[in-house]
Structure formats: structure tokens, C-alpha cells
Amino acid sequence: MLWLSLSLFVSLANAKPLVARWDNMKLKHGWETLPAHWVPIGAAPEGATIDLHIKLKSADADALIGTLLEVSDPSHERYGKHLSKEEVAELVAPHSDTHAIVASWLAAHNIAARPAFNGDWLQLDAVPIETANALLDASYQLYEHPSTGETLLRTQSYSLPAALHGHVSVVAPTTFFGTPQAMRATSRVEENTKVVQEDVLRAQALSPDAVPSSCASTITPSCLKALYNTTGFTPAATNRNILAVAGYLQEFANQADLTTFANRFLTGASSATFGTVLINGGQNSQNNPGVEANLDIQYTTGMSFPTPQIYYSTGGSPPFISDDNTPTNTNEPYLNFLDTFIAQSPLPQTLTTSYGDDEQTVPLDFATEVCNLFAQLGTMGTSVMFSSGDFGVGGGDCQTNTSPRKVQFQPIFPATCPFVTSVGGTTSVNPEVAASLSSGGFSNYFAQPSYQTSSVATFLNAIGTQFNGLFNRTGRGFPDVAAQAEHFQVVIGGRVGSVAGTSCSSPTVAGVVSLLNDFRLSEGKSSLGFLNPLLYSTGLSGLNDITSGSNPGCGTAGFTARAGWDPVTGLGTLDFGKLKALLG
Ligand SMILES: *[C@@H]1O[C@H](CO)[C@@H](O)[C@H](O)[C@H]1NC(C)=O
Numbered sequence: 001m002l003w004l005s006l007s008l009f010v011s012l013a014n015a016k017p018l019v020a021r022w023d024n025m026k027l028k029h030g031w032e033t034l035p036a037h038w039v040p041i042g043a044a045p046e047g048a049t050i051d052l053h054i055k056l057k058s059a060d061a062d063a064l065i066g067t068l069l070e071v072s073d074p075s076h077e078r079y080g081k082h083l084s085k086e087e088v089a090e091l092v093a094p095h096s097d098t099h100a101i102v103a104s105w106l107a108a109h110n111i112a113a114r115p116a117f118n119g120d121w122l123q124l125d126a127v128p129i130e131t132a133n134a135l136l137d138a139s140y141q142l143y144e145h146p147s148t149g150e151t152l153l154r155t156q157s158y159s160l161p162a163a164l165h166g167h168v169s170v171v172a173p174t175t176f177f178g179t180p181q182a183m184r185a186t187s188r189v190e191e192n193t194k195v196v197q198e199d200v201l202r203a204q205a206l207s208p209d210a211v212p213s214s215c216a217s218t219i220t221p222s223c224l225k226a227l228y229n230t231t232g233f234t235p236a237a238t239n240r241n242i243l244a245v246a247g248y249l250q251e252f253a254n255q256a257d258l259t260t261f262a263n264r265f266l267t268g269a270s271s272a273t274f275g276t277v278l279i280n281g282g283q284n285s286q287n288n289p290g291v292e293a294n295l296d297i298q299y300t301t302g303m304s305f306p307t308p309q310i311y312y313s314t315g316g317s318p319p320f321i322s323d324d325n326t327p328t329n330t331n332e333p334y335l336n337f338l339d340t341f342i343a344q345s346p347l348p349q350t351l352t353t354s355y356g357d358d359e360q361t362v363p364l365d366f367a368t369e370v371c372n373l374f375a376q377l378g379t380m381g382t383s384v385m386f387s388s389g390d391f392g393v394g395g396g397d398c399q400t401n402t403s404p405r406k407v408q409f410q411p412i413f414p415a416t417c418p419f420v421t422s423v424g425g426t427t428s429v430n431p432e433v434a435a436s437l438s439s440g441g442f443s444n445y446f447a448q449p450s451y452q453t454s455s456v457a458t459f460l461n462a463i464g465t466q467f468n469g470l471f472n473r474t475g476r477g478f479p480d481v482a483a484q485a486e487h488f489q490v491v492i493g494g495r496v497g498s499v500a501g502t503s504c505s506s507p508t509v510a511g512v513v514s515l516l517n518d519f520r521l522s523e524g525k526s527s528l529g530f531l532n533p534l535l536y537s538t539g540l541s542g543l544n545d546i547t548s549g550s551n552p553g554c555g556t557a558g559f560t561a562r563a564g565w566d567p568v569t570g571l572g573t574l575d576f577g578k579l580k581a582l583l584g
């Protein structure tokens, strides 16, 4: 009692005055021109509301990433000593002054807030649009994406009182026009390709020394097991190891299709199943199997059965109805997913996501904080994989969205986040070569992290001045690793189809990583958590370097895969047998 009242007295005496001007607004983020494709279609309807997320700056800005890099560095004494959710909350905690000043600003607008994520975010529920506009000097209105028909409520710019710029790093949804519908899934069905009617490969015990040439035209789990040297490994930590798939776009993973797939392609796995977690109105319609969702769950299962699988179905809001007062599409897919996922107990040790957007369409402040949430997952022991994208060095005309417009290679976010493992694509066998679709390059937002400086420098020296001015030589290079990306046999609605994209590669790598996590847990060790510091150092000898192929785009021939790291296939593909030996 005495201690409590004493400390209260001290903190009051030391507190800075909380009187600040709320009318001195300063721009936080605005687009020079509207993000491509979006068309304003009018004011928000009468009575519309929006749920806002506010990220409070952490008192110690470097604590999270510093800790992440220590617990992920195999040569550090803290390697593998992952943090609990509570410990991460302490690490990212805002200063009490930050809480106080933001609270008094919200109180001045009569807005209530509750903590979200690890306590470093606030959530404001159902804020009337007029209040949000006043709070943020914003102009929320409806925008439509003509090709998808999707509507959402966003603002072209927003501001904060000058006194808050040191305390708040982002407010969302504001200027990020990405939505579950518009985020690009990185899978596509291949036309007119040969489909294997049954697993001709299944009977053979494929060895990595003899990957059959048929795997160059049709990929099944047997091919991948042989290629990545997992054949013969039986998971043993299936009571605690979990592999998670993040799904968006109203994409549903289908149980009947998984069973058909398992019967056809996975000996002894006819009981294969998965859990489903629904987020933000996400659904699980079993009448409507999604190509992306089925691909992901069939190949994470294909690589790691009987490891438990969970499919996270993150919803968007239903299409906007103009005469309806219910909130329109006010959700932000990454935040809705992460808010739920970070709170999972137990937290899955491996996570794969096959979605992304051109980095330049994601506001820097928002991208930075979403990336930091992936860093939180790594700090807690989860390995996070993202497809690098299917657009080579860039899709479309590759114009920048700031004036003067010019052609620039277009990196893909979140693959460019330095705290995820970004997965590019390969094709063919004996040898594997880069798939031309494989997105890769250099971030314009995130600086090169220390774990990759030497590998990336070797590549940059090798190419000299090639493509100078088209990409950012100091940016984070991606992808980190690669896996097969074409001719995947997937069951969709009971029929086998052939699918391509780095959407194939990320679940494949996640499957191998999940087996490594299984092995580590079985040995009484920690899960692997954030992989990159390992992959770029001691893990290197457990990877197969891919040294030919390229990723054309933006009217250029693209980068060329070469010995060592390259922005097409990263460091190469995973050899489970060798990595397991390194990690034992
Ligand atoms: C290049 O990347 C750095 C981060 O390494 C960033 O600060 C800078 O703004 C980028 N330059 C351009 C032109 O995007």
C-alpha cells in the first residue's frame, strides 16, 4: 500500500504536462495520386462507422528487433530462447507518457479505446465516420475497384496532431487500399498441362539421388520429398507441433478434396485432416473449394503429415450495400489476421502465407508496423514464410506512383519484410532452375538486414552496374530461399488440376521447416523461430544453390540466378536431411 501510493506520487511529480494542442495537425501519410484502379464513388453512408487500430510507439524502439536477432542467431547464447507473449508485451510496451497523451487526445474526441495485440496497439470500435474524419483530418469515402466490384472505405491522406507524431506510428485503416479481395493470391491454374491420373511415383521410394524426370512436368508430394530430402522421416512431435496456413479472399480449404488428394498422392494419409479458425467473419464453406486454399493445405499436409494443420480463414466484409447502415469494408486483412494469430495458445511453430501486394501500394508506416508484428511472431518462436510473388522483377508497366513517374522494379510486400522468410520459385529437376515467374529484387522500404549484407554484396559486385537506377542497392534483398513453383497436382472440386505460382513454393518450404521444427521439439530443443540468420550462416551448407534461370519483368530480362544468393531463388532450396544433421 505504502509503496503503491509513494510510487504514484513520484510518477505524478515527474509526469510531463499532458496539455497539448489537438488542432495543430500534421500530415502522417497521403498519396499523391490514388492507388491504381481505385475509383471514388461517393461519401460514406449516413451512420457508417469504422474500427480503427492505432500503433503506439514502443518506449525502446530497438528492443524488439534486437531481441529477435539474438534469439534467431545460432552463434548467440540466447539462440532459441524465445519469449512468451507477456515478455514480448514488455519489450514493445509504450512509455507511460505515450499512453497518457494518446488517452487524453481520444478523450478530447469522446472516443473509447481498448488494448490490442501485445498491448502496443489500441483498437477503437465503431467510430462514426465524422468523428474519424475530425480525429485524423481525414476524408473517408467509398472507393470501388472496378474489376473486382469491391468497395471499401478509405481516405487518401490522414494527419495527427503534431504532438502525437512522436507517440503514434500508424493509424489503420486509413491509406492502405489493400483488402482481402485485392491482395493478390500467388497461385494460378495452368491450362493444358499434363495431369497425372494417379501417383505413378508413389510406389517408388524416391531418393534425392534419383528424382525421376517426370517431376519436371508434374509435381506431387513424392517429387518434393525426394527433391528436398525428407523421404523416410516420420514426424514424432505431433502432439505439440502445428503448421498454420493463412488464407484470405474468401478462399476455403476443402476436406473432401484433401481426402481425395491424400488417397491419390499420400500413402497412409487417408485420415488427413485440418482445423479451421475463422477470423473477422471468415467462413468455411465446404461447397466452394478455393484453388489457393486447397493448394496450400494439400501441400503443407503432403510435406508434413501427420503434423496437425490449421487453416486460418480471414474474412472480408460482405459487399457494400449503399442503403444499409452497417459498416462497410473497414477491415485491414493483415491486422485482423495477426491480432487473432498472435493470441493463439499454443502458437503454431510454422506459418505460411501466399498473398502479397506491390510494396509501393502499401504505405510505409503501415508496412513497417505489419512487418514488426511478424518480428513479434519470430521472437515468440514461429517461423514465418511468405511467397515472394509471381511477377519476376515486376508485373505490369512498373511505373512508380510518385512524380516524376518512372519505371522501377516492383518489390512485393510482405515478402520484403526483413523478418519473414521469403520464398521464390524453381522449376524442372536434375538440375532445378529458377522459375521465370519468381518475384525477387530489393525493397525500397526496408534496409538490408545485417544477416544478409555479405551474401547480397557478393551478388551486387557480380552484376556491376546492370539495372542501375531500376532497383535500390541498399534495400532488403528477397527472396531468401526457393522451392518448386510449377505443375503442382492439386485436387479442386474432386478433380486434379495443375497449379503454378510461388503459392506452391511457400507451403512446400513451410512443410520442410515444420519437419525441422518437429525434429527439434522431439530432441527437447526449441522451435526454429525466425529462420533467416540461420539460413544465411550455418544453415547455408544445408541448402542447394540454384544457379540458372532468371525472372524477367518491367520490360527487362530480369535478374539471373547465379552461385550464392540471388534475387530470383535466394540462397536456394532446402535439403531437409542436411539441415536436420546441422540442427541436431
Ligand atoms: C532505398 O532503400 C532505403 C532503405 O535501405 C530507403 O531508405 C530509401 O528511401 C530507398 N530509396 C528509394 C529511392 O526508394
Ligand SMILES: *[C@@H]1O[C@H](CO)[C@@H](O)[C@H](O)[C@H]1NC(C)=O
Pocket: 208, 209, 229, 575, 576, 577, 578, 581
Ligand atoms: C539427404 O540427407 C542425408 C542426411 O540425412 C545426407 O547424408 C544426404 O547427402 C542428403 N542427400 C542429398 C542428395 O542431399
